[in-house]
Every structure is written in structure tokens, then in C-alpha cells.
Amino acid sequence: MTRYLVRRLLQIVPKLVGIGVVSFSLIHLAPGDPIVALAGEYGDAAYYAFMRAKFGLDRPLGEQLLIYLGNVLRGDWGISYTHGRPVAQVILSRLPATLLLMATALALSSTLGVALGMWAARRPHSGSDLAIRVLCLVGYALPVFWSAQMLILLLALQVPLFPVQGMTTARYRYQGLEYVWDVARHMVLPVAAMTLHQLALITRLTRTNLLETLAADFVRTAYAKGLSEWRVLHGHALRNALLPVITVIGGRVGFMFTGAVLTETVFAWPGIGRLLVSATLNRDFPLLMGLFTLVSAAVLVSNLVTDLVYAWLDPRIRYG
Amino acid sequence: MSYVEVAQVRSAVHRLHRRLGSARVSGIFWLGLGILALFGGLALAAPWIAPHDPRAFVGPPLAPPSPGHPLGTNDVGQDILSELIFGARISLGVGLLAGGLAVALATLVGAVAGYRGGTVDAVLMRWVDAMLVLPRLPLMIVVAAYVGTGLPVVILLIALLGWPAPARVIRAQALAIRRRAHIQSARLFGAGLGYIVRRHLVPELSPLIVAIFVGQAGRAVMLEAGLAFLGLGDPTAKSWGLMIRYALDSGGFFFTHRWVWWLLPPGLGLTLLLLGFALLGMGLEPWTHPLTRRHG
Numbered sequence A: 001m002t003r004y005l006v007r008r009l010l011q012i013v014p015k016l017v018g019i020g021v022v023s024f025s026l027i028h029l030a031p032g033d034p035i036v037a038l039a040g041e042y043g044d045a046a047y048y049a050f051m052r053a054k055f056g057l058d059r060p061l062g063e064q065l066l067i068y069l070g071n072v073l074r075g076d077w078g079i080s081y082t083h084g085r086p087v088a089q090v091i092l093s094r095l096p097a098t099l100l101l102m103a104t105a106l107a108l109s110s111t112l113g114v115a116l117g118m119w120a121a122r123r124p125h126s127g128s129d130l131a132i133r134v135l136c137l138v139g140y141a142l143p144v145f146w147s148a149q150m151l152i153l154l155l156a157l158q159v160p161l162f163p164v165q166g167m168t169t170a171r172y173r174y175q176g177l178e179y180v181w182d183v184a185r186h187m188v189l190p191v192a193a194m195t196l197h198q199l200a201l202i203t204r205l206t207r208t209n210l211l212e213t214l215a216a217d218f219v220r221t222a223y224a225k226g227l228s229e230w231r232v233l234h235g236h237a238l239r240n241a242l243l244p245v246i247t248v249i250g251g252r253v254g255f256m257f258t259g260a261v262l263t264e265t266v267f268a269w270p271g272i273g274r275l276l277v278s279a280t281l282n283r284d285f286p287l288l289m290g291l292f293t294l295v296s297a298a299v300l301v302s303n304l305v306t307d308l309v310y311a312w313l314d315p316r317i318r319y320g
Numbered sequence B: 001m002s003y004v005e006v007a008q009v010r011s012a013v014h015r016l017h018r019r020l021g022s023a024r025v026s027g028i029f030w031l032g033l034g035i036l037a038l039f040g041g042l043a044l045a046a047p048w049i050a051p052h053d054p055r056a057f058v059g060p061p062l063a064p065p066s067p068g069h070p071l072g073t074n075d076v077g078q079d080i081l082s083e084l085i086f087g088a089r090i091s092l093g094v095g096l097l098a099g100g101l102a103v104a105l106a107t108l109v110g111a112v113a114g115y116r117g118g119t120v121d122a123v124l125m126r127w128v129d130a131m132l133v134l135p136r137l138p139l140m141i142v143v144a145a146y147v148g149t150g151l152p153v154v155i156l157l158i159a160l161l162g163w164p165a166p167a168r169v170i171r172a173q174a175l176a177i178r179r180r181a182h183i184q185s186a187r188l189f190g191a192g193l194g195y196i197v198r199r200h201l202v203p204e205l206s207p208l209i210v211a212i213f214v215g216q217a218g219r220a221v222m223l224e225a226g227l228a229f230l231g232l233g234d235p236t237a238k239s240w241g242l243m244i245r246y247a248l249d250s251g252g253f254f255f256t257h258r259w260v261w262w263l264l265p266p267g268l269g270l271t272l273l274l275l276g277f278a279l280l281g282m283g284l285e286p287w288t289h290p291l292t293r294r295h296g
Helices: A002-029 A034-039 A045-054 A061-073 A087-122 A127-141 A144-158 A176-214 A217-224 A229-251 A253-267 A272-281 A285-313 A315-319 B003-019 B027-044 B080-116 B118-133 B136-147 B151-162 B164-179 B181-188 B193-229 B240-249 B264-288 B290-295
Strands: none
Touching (some): A002 A061, A002 A285, A002 B136, A087 A176, A087 A272, A127 B264, A144 A176, A144 B193, A144 B240, A176 A253, A253 B136, A272 B136, A285 B136, B027 B264, B080 B118, B080 B151, B080 B164, B080 B193, B164 B193, B181 B193, B193 B264
16 A cells, blocks of 8 residues: 555656646747736736746746746745735635535535435336436536526525525624524535536436446345345445445546536635636736646645545555 | 348348447437437527527617517617527537547547557556646636637637547557457458558447547537636627626626526526437447446
């Protein structure tokens, strides 16, 4: 396991550098002066001079790349001029809101998805199986920004059960438990919108894998030696069926961030997804690059964690 | 038809059946294909079906549905139903073009890597690995910010970010095909690369290629809609995603029922289109997973 761990950790380094090279190339491939691509269109002379010196734009290209990689990989992305603060600070202040949404949606869709998938696979082609499969199809096909908007229209405006937008009630400054309750109420609709697509995917995958596993020889053997259905399902089939599901869950972090960008925009949720969109519309390029690097690195790390969990669960990977 | 012709047709049908395996082409497949055909017809016949020119200002702004304008008019007085019908062209067109381009790239890289093996394979696959790390929508947003977003750029971007994952699948399949006995013996008998690609590799990969195309096209539709909704797509190409954006920007949904005829239709259209791609993809699964074919 240690050898596997070290090997996987070493593999991450060239990929991180690769991400840096991609964003560096984007800055230099963009038409016009790279300082505009690096610092944005609306900066003043002092700001440009600062960014030019910081990223060594008067040096040869190779040296520029090294300086850029050094800055970017240390998380030193310059100063966002729309916020007037270092990019890393701006991002950190908005990160918790997005993590809260994504983590809740990921946890909900994973547990519910596996449960629904198991339920559907126990009696294939029954009424409940059919209902779950239809739900999956619809959940998969609904565009998240539209279903989010419909949720607002139906459950916040027509039937005012939940708040329309935002993360907290602006009028009151709640403290303690009341604050938690306030955020929880605001979270319901965005989390629902983000969960649906993911839920559909995980349910379908669990169902398919479980059905395939239940047809395997070792399951028949387990039944033949007299184990109960519960023991067969939990002791034998589920462990094997869930392995691919885990890979998919871990590999979806990038897609979930896409969902977060759209959902946060619809619900005016103060996270980094909305920050990404506003940075683009304001042409705040340092912020944009910081966010891009951060999200890419997050995808990289989540892939690594997924692989490690997989290796831990399945010895064949570790020693293969 | 002469007897010989009948026999020829019969054997052609038989060959087709064999290629599809014993898989029953399911109802799901036909439903998906039907939905897509419906939208395809709508897109092709748009100039004849649509009651108005979608760009023309044909009525008072924000009019509710009436016989002249079945879905009312938008904030500048354009007919919403006509916008919807012409929007199918853009949404579907982006899907087909970007999906086709992505699958072409995936097939090229995947087949070369899988069939050649060795260093070529290693280099290509490391490249694919690196591409897979890049988060799609954020990268599209970054590039959109730098390059701008005409519709061709959007299509190209979706395709360039879409091919790496399916390239891996095609590589695995090409690798498996190369090892099969009939390919080995064809090579022993002196078959050249061109012959094997034409006669074995492409035909045997084709079900997989079709399935990947369907999946990629669906994703492309979804991505274009998302980008347009964020206001980062081509502001002149009025796809269904952009219609939703404009509808929301006009506001007024908090006080009126306008959303019923302005916001609901493009969203339902998108959902139905994506459903069509999803159903077709599911219907094609027996072609691509021989295992489910045997059990199914």
C-alpha cells in the first residue's frame, strides 16, 4: 500500500505542472498584450506595473513560465482588482459556501442513490423498479439551471415554502442555532437541484452493477450454502457491486462543480461558482485563473483520493 | 424483384441482424430515435412551420398567448413559438456538430493508441490523462473570456474538451480487437494496415462509435445550454439555453404568469431533447456491452 501511495502521489506532480502550463499558454495565446490577459482590461498603470513585475513579463518566455508556475502553484495569484484584495483571500472567503453545497449534495446523492439502486435491483422489472428508472431518466435529462429555476417558481413563489435566493436572510442577523436553521432553509432548493442529476446517475449505476453481480457464480454459491438474502446482499454482492460506483462518485467532482456554477448563479448563492461567472463578466483575469487552478487541483486531488479508497477496498489494484 | 434480388436483400438484413447481435432493438431505442427525429424534423422544417420570422418584431412586447402568437411574444415583441422552433436548429446543430467532432477525435486517438501500442500508446494516453483533469465548464469559461464566443468557438471547445474520455474506451476496444485470432491470422496472411482498418477495425468499432456519438451529442447540447444560460455563449445564436437566459433577464416572473409560456417551453424542449439522447444511448447499450447482450 505504501509503495502504491508514493507512486500515486508522485504522479500528481506532473499533472499539477500541466495545469499550470495550460493556463500559462492560454494567457499567451490570447490576442493582444499578455499583461491584459493576465491582469484584465480595466486596471490602472500602477496595477499593470505591479502585475508585470510580479509575473516577470519582461523576462524571456522560459523564465516567465517558471515564475508563473512558481506563483500559481504556491497559490499566489496576484490581486483581484474588482475586489481589491489578493485573489487567494477572495476565493477563500467564498469557498465554504460552495463546499457546503457540494458536500451536502454529494452525500445525499450517494446514499440515496445507492439505496434506490439496491431497491430497484432487488426486484428487476417490477413496478418500483420501473418508477425508479423513469425517475433516473428524467433526473438525468433535466438541465440543472432550468430545474433550479422551476424549483424557485414552484416551491418559493407559487407555494412559498422556501426562500427564493441567497444563503441567509439579509434583514436579520441571526446568531447560533437560528443562523444554522436559516442557512439550512436557504440550502434546501439549491441542494435539491444539484442532487437530482447526480442521484439519477448513481442510482442507475448501482442498479446495473448490482444486477450484474447478482448473476455471478459466487452469489449462486452463497445462496447454495444457505445464506439468507440479507447476508448474500450485504456480505457478498454489495461490496463487489459498489466498487465501480465509488470510482464514479469520486470522479464526478469536476461535473459537480459545473452544477455548482449553474446552481449558484440561479440562487445567487455566495460561492466560488458564482464568483467564476462574475470574474468572467468583469474580465477579472487574475481571479479567473486562480479559480481555474484551484478547481483543476481539486479535481486532481479528488481523483487521487478515489483511487486510494479503491485500492484500499480492492487488493487487486494495490498489487496489480 | 427477382428471386436473386430478394435473396440479396434477405442476406443484407440477416447480416445487419448479426452485426447487432441477437440484441432485440428495444422500445427505448425507438422512443429515443423518435424524439430526436421529431426535433430533427422541426429544425429542418423551421422556416415552413414557424408562424413568424423569429428575428422580426411582429407584435406588442410581452403579449400573452393569442391565436396569432400561440406562446405570446417576448420583451421586444418577437414571436416566442417561432423562436422556439428556430432554437431547435441551434441546440440540435451544436449537439450534432460538437458530438461528431468529439467522436472523430476520440476514434482517431483511441484507435491509433490501441492498435499501435508501445510508445505511441503511452504518449497519447498520458495526454488523455492530462486532459481529463481539466474541468470542462470552468475551462470553457476561461477560454470564452479570452477568445470570445462565436458559435463555432463554442462547438470547437465542446468537442476539444469532450474527446479524451471516450478515446480511452475506444483504445481499450481497439486493443482487444488487435489481439483477436482472426486479426492475427489476417496479419499473418499479409494483410496491410489499411486493409485491417477498413475491413475489421472500423466495422468492429462502429457500434461503439455510434453509442459514443449519441452520448457526446447529448452532453454538447447540455453544455451549450449551460454556457448560454450563464450569458457566456454566442449572444446572437438564440438556442433554448439563451431563450431561458433572456426570459429570466426580462424579470417579471415574480408577479405574472409569463413564465408559463416563456420559460416553460424552452426548458421542456431541452429536457425532451436530452431525454431523446439518453433513451437512444440506453437503447444502444446492448450493442456496446456484449455482456448485457448475453444476459439481456
